[in-house]
Amino acid sequence: MNYEILPPRTEGRVRFSDGETWYRITGDLESGVTPLVVAHGGPGATHLYLLSLTAFADPDGPARPVIHYDQLGCGNSTHLPDADPSYWNVDLFLDELDNLLDHLGIADSYHLLGQSWGGMLASEHAVRRSAGLKRLVISNSPASMPLWLEAAAALRAELPAEVEETLRKHEEAETTDSPEYAAAMKVFYDRHVCRVVPNPPEVAAAFASIEENPTVYHTMNGPSEFHVIGSMKDWSIVDRPRRSPYRRW
Structure with missing residues (x-):
């Protein structure tokens, strides 16, 4: 399948924790169409392999604004190779996502797509039941x-x-x-x-x-997709939705 990666309308950085989060926006956030926020995998794989999703912003198609960002520690965002290992945790990346939503002024209405680790992050975000989350797409992600x-x-x-x-x-x-x-x-x-x-x-x-x-x-994670020996090795969201105090369904 051929597709065109659309150029960004704008790029920017927002201060977060000990560095900055880089983001790019394809399409017009002022269009009135609920934007799609894309959380990449890895952790640490960058936004690049998900740029085909800019197709959603095609003015001849759905014209939905699409927001890609590089999570802290990789890509165009601040790298912190000397940070204590405990610094890198799920809560850090949840806070980073919230910070980006607030900075862009879309915290009250957005869709979220997470791929691989990004889907794990998105599921964590969802069980906290942010009022602005309208739709959630989890792509190629484990629940446990x-x-x-x-x-x-x-x-x-x-x-x-x-x-x-x-x-x-x-x-x-x-x-x-x-x-x-x-x-x-x-x-x-x-x-x-x-x-x-x-x-x-x-x-x-x-x-x-x-x-x-x-x-x-x-x-x-660890050295590979199948040899997981990092801090996420016991992670699971399987029982979390039914126990979440934010559950509304």
């Missing part, structure tokens, strides 16, 4: 990291034996920064993460951004 790891283990079991052996060898030795591990990891990624090979430029750019600055990804 333990359940995701269980599924990933099943997919790993289908890899060629030598690939799985390479992965396990380096994980046990804590040498996941090895080129050999990266090559074996790509076998899994080509099968189950992005099946378009070679990866589209925007997807390759997202992976490159994590490789260039893996601080947030390694701290919260």
Whole structure:
């Protein structure tokens, strides 16, 4: 499918925590159409691979304003490689999203789309029941990291034996920064993460951004999509909606 990435109407930065959050707006926030806010994955993958969603702002189509932003610690936002690992947590990114909504003046009415980790963030945002959240789209996101790891283990079991052996060898030795591990990891990624090979430029750019600055990804996730040993390894939202004091359904 061919698509055109539309240019932004404006770009900006908003002060947050120990740095700044960068954002871009495609379309007109003053149009009266409820805007779509896009939360990227990773954490730390940047907005680049989700720019096809600018199509929603096409004046010949739905003409919905689309807001992309880079979460703190990656992309065009402030990088903080020396921050204490405890700094990188879900609440930080929830507060960052709220800060961006307030800055743009859309906190009372917006749609939210989260992809992968962005969907986990979006679900956390949703259970807090922000009054301005009109619609929520969760794309390719787990509701439970333990359940995701269980599924990933099943997919790993289908890899060629030598690939799985390479992965396990380096994980046990804590040498996941090895080129050999990266090559074996790509076998899994080509099968189950992005099946378009070679990866589209925007997807390759997202992976490159994590490789260039893996601080947030390694701290919260781990070295790969299937070897999750970071602070999010026990995360789950499965039982949260029914227990949430903000529940309205």
